[in-house]
Amino acid sequence: MGSYDGAEVCELVGLFILDDLCNIYGIDNIGLYRDDGLAIFKNISRPQADRTRKDITKRFKTYGLNITIQTNMKIVNYLDVTFDLTKGTYCPYRKLNDEPQYINTKSNHPPNIIKQLPASINRRISANSCNEHEFNKAKPIYESALKASGYSETLTYNEDNQPTRSRRNRQRNIIWYNPPFSKNVKTNIGR
Secondary structure, three states, X not given: OOOOOHHHHHHHHHHHHHHHHHHHHOOOOEEEEOOEEEEOOOOOOHHHXXXXXXXXXXXXXXXXXXXXXXXXXXXXXXXXXXXXXXXXXXXXXXXXXXXXXXXXXXXXXXXXXXXXXXXXXXXHHHHOOOOHHHHHXXXXXXXXXXXXXXXXXXXXXOOOOOOOOOOOOOOOOOOOOOOOOOOOOOOHHHO
């Protein structure tokens, strides 16, 4: 990670190792996103979990890689979601000192980006919340960050997270030119 094409190399290496682990532990038990992985094994004892941890660590060392594994966790923070495995719930996750900041409504960004930002945040928080109660616990910090950036919208829970789009019947051969956006440009080409 961090080098030229580092994310792509990380994806390839991760998929290679994930294939190896899925052949042993099953495809439904292990997941991966870039350099973050998550595995769930149900109904195994602490000694079995420790043996599995040691086996996975040994497999990574055969490829010259190190891995950090935590076992016997009931609540897991993975990427931007917290999973509670005992209750079967999930909710948005933020690091302790992470204060969200969004582009200001008066900034030099395209109007469509500024207009769609609150809806995009609302969709993400709704998708990362298993129910309205979890959504309402997470939304105050995001609403206050939006208000600080000049937005007046309030966030509401949406169970149907996917917007419906009408399908196009035919493809057109169109060449697009998207010039850099700037509010300082007075002609139509820059707007």
